[in-house]
Amino acid sequence: MNPRETVVFENGRLAVPDHPAIPYIEGDGIGPDIWKAASRVIDRAVELCWQGERSIVWEEILAGEKAFEETGQWLPPETLEDLRKHRIGIKGPLTTPVGEGFRSLNVTLRQKLDLYACVRPVRWFQGVPSPVREPWKVDMVVFRENTEDVYAGLELEAGSEEALALRAFLQERFGWDIREDAALGVKPISRTGSRRLIRAALEFAVSRGRKSVTLVHKGNIQKFTEGAFRNWGYALAREAYPDKTVAWEDLGENGPGDRVLIKDAIADIFFQQALTRSDEFDVIATMNLNGDYISDALAAQVGGIGMAPGANINYEQGFALFEATHGTAPKYAGQDKVNPSSLILSGAMMLEHMGWSEAARRIERGLESAFARKTVTYDLARLMEGAREVSCSRFADVVCSAMAEEPDGAA
Numbered sequence: 157m158n159p160r161e162t163v164v165f166e167n168g169r170l171a172v173p174d175h176p177a178i179p180y181i182e183g184d185g186i187g188p189d190i191w192k193a194a195s196r197v198i199d200r201a202v203e204l205c206w207q208g209e210r211s212i213v214w215e216e217i218l219a220g221e222k223a224f225e226e227t228g229q230w231l232p233p234e235t236l237e238d239l240r241k242h243r244i245g246i247k248g249p250l251t252t253p254v255g256e257g258f259r260s261l262n263v264t265l266r267q268k269l270d271l272y273a274c275v276r277p278v279r280w281f282q283g284v285p286s287p288v289r290e291p292w293k294v295d296m297v298v299f300r301e302n303t304e305d306v307y308a309g310l311e312l313e314a315g316s317e318e319a320l321a322l323r324a325f326l327q328e329r330f331g332w333d334i335r336e337d338a339a340l341g342v343k344p345i346s347r348t349g350s351r352r353l354i355r356a357a358l359e360f361a362v363s364r365g366r367k368s369v370t371l372v373h374k375g376n377i378q379k380f381t382e383g384a385f386r387n388w389g390y391a392l393a394r395e396a397y398p399d400k401t402v403a404w405e406d407l408g409e410n411g412p413g414d415r416v417l418i419k420d421a422i423a424d425i426f427f428q429q430a431l432t433r434s435d436e437f438d439v440i441a442t443m444n445l446n447g448d449y450i451s452d453a454l455a456a457q458v459g460g461i462g463m464a465p466g467a468n469i470n471y472e473q474g475f476a477l478f479e480a481t482h483g484t485a486p487k488y489a490g491q492d493k494v495n496p497s498s499l500i501l502s503g504a505m506m507l508e509h510m511g512w513s514e515a516a517r518r519i520e521r522g523l524e525s526a527f528a529r530k531t532v533t534y535d536l537a538r539l540m541e542g543a544r545e546v547s548c549s550r551f552a553d554v555v556c557s558a559m560a561e562e563p564d565g566a567a
Contacts, residue, residue: 161176162243170474183249193552197556198519206515219261236268243475246506251486265477273352276467283527298440300442301442315337367438369393370421466505495536530544
């Protein structure tokens with residue numbers, strides 16, 4: 157058995173040992189099914205690349221229904237402690253009641269660990285059915301601010317004493333005419349929160365040779381919140397990357413050249429253009445609510461949210477939590493039926509983040525092979541002519557076999 161070692165963060169960089177302990181939360185509903193499939197694919201990719209010289213030592217931590225059943229708490233303090241200690245973790249989907257009960261565990265994890273960047277790469281795999289004519293033009297990475305905006309949860313119930321008091325203050329102090337029966341919420345968008353998110357998007361684009369960063373906002377209406385996000389983004393690019401980026405308005409006759417183009421788009425217009433001119437967008441930086449809508453809408457173009465990986469990252473402190481981006485789908489729980497690709501791809505993102513990119517690429521090619529063979533789970537099989545439908549676990553077997561078929565050194 158390999159030794160259990162801890163990832164550390166030194167001088168602004170992760171130091172990953174050969175056998176890191178990585179915490180995981182299997183998740184609720186379909187979580188156990190897709191976790192078993194995804195972890196097997198991740199382990200097999202690492203084994204194929206390094207033949208035992210590297211491996212992951214998985215450490216289960218608890219959140220959600222399983223945590224409540226075993227501890228009486230939805231999010232035990234020990235879970236947060238383990239994630240802080242080990243720096244990197246991965247999770248399946250977690251239950252959140254709509255309109256009642258506890259707040260979203262996903263949001264709570266992000267806020268408690270200050271995971272300010274939700275990173276969602278969206279790309280099409282050949283053979284995956286899509287509702288659009290040219291899905292291959294979609295190749296974007298969404299950077300969504302994770303801690304502010306309306307998701308901060310600063311809201312008051314309609315008719316409550318607190319809401320009436322705030323309404324009275326706003327009417328007296330600012331002359332705002334708000335209906336007496338209105339629920340009230342606060343939408344914080346800070347310079348600090350915006351700049352660190354946009355900096356992560358800029359750094360990603362510059363270091364990866366991407367062609368552009370688009371600031372998506374509704375600043376034409378919300379001038380002092382979303383409009384400020386846009387302005388802070390342009391200012392940061394000019395300040396921090398003057399030789400590596402160029403703003404749209406500063407373009408000369410020769411275009412951006414080898415610099416990253418910084419531009420912006422009104423959110424509703426972006427939704428249209430992401431469908432009609434998707435190849436004009438590359439890296440996206442936006443606020444919390446916009447990013448939620450945008451990342452799901454883009455995922456729909458490449459096969460659905462079951463194909464969408466995601467990560468929540470604090471680049472300044474070295475914390476990262478990778479996750480399946482879809483829900484718990486409780487009616488399919490325990491049926492070994494659903495598509496594990498979102499969590500598998502999130503695992504590939506995790507390996508890339510750890511610096512184990514060879515294994516990440518091998519997973520991607522294994523998935524490509526499975527899709528090309530039309531050997532897929534029910535969600536894709538029902539949309540593919542001539543597909544062979546397989547279970548969640550069998551799909552993992554197919555991906556593992558495809559990875560093993562690669563010639564030595566292919567990774």
